[in-house]
Amino acid sequence: MLSTCTHLSSVRRVSYDTANFDNGHLSRTERSERMARIRGRDTKPELAVRRLLHRCGFRYRLHRATLPGKPDLVFPSRQKVIFVHGCFWHRHPGCPLARLPKSRLEFWLPKLKDNRLRDLKNIRRLRKLGWKTHVVWECQLPDLNRLGPRKGHTV
Numbered sequence: 001m002l003s004t005c006t007h008l009s010s011v012r013r014v015s016y017d018t019a020n021f022d023n024g025h026l027s028r029t030e031r032s033e034r035m036a037r038i039r040g041r042d043t044k045p046e047l048a049v050r051r052l053l054h055r056c057g058f059r060y061r062l063h064r065a066t067l068p069g070k071p072d073l074v075f076p077s078r079q080k081v082i083f084v085h086g087c088f089w090h091r092h093p094g095c096p097l098a099r100l101p102k103s104r105l106e107f108w109l110p111k112l113k114d115n116r117l118r119d120l121k122n123i124r125r126l127r128k129l130g131w132k133t134h135v136v137w138e139c140q141l142p143d144l145n146r147l148g149p150r151k152g153h154t155v
């Protein structure tokens with residue numbers, strides 16, 4: 001899906017080989033960004049995707065509470081949903097932004113594992129209900145933002 005306006009399929013993929021799994025030192029800025037990401041609801045990445053879709057003229061609904069996982073964007077007529085996920089909180093596989101903090105792993109690991117399992121469960125449930133699902137990861141947004149509306153594109 002979204003192979004058109006947003007060209008999501010061509011979005012840069014994070015290489016599993018080169019991704020840095022090292023949970024090295026985080027600067028103060030990185031740490032506060034990470035904490036903000038955790039507190040918020042992936043607000044910034046979601047807004048970026050919404051702006052892009054809006055520029056492309058797509059119509060969608062937000063956070064439909066009745067659907068599993070409350071997808072960030074819902075395209076009812078196409079039976080498609082999009083989740084916009086922060087890489088750390090939602091455990092983007094192999095992504096440098098998902099590096100684990102160095103300390104308090106006993107605190108983070110169960111929480112993060114729960115998140116990942118919950119996401120997978122929601123996607124399974126949505127698919128069973130006939131919805132097509134797509135995840136846009138936070139680290140893909142710089143690429144998305146370079147893309148603009150083009151003629152004849154559909155979701």
Ligand SMILES: [Zn+2]
Nearest residue numbers: 087092095139
């Ligand atoms: Zn990522």
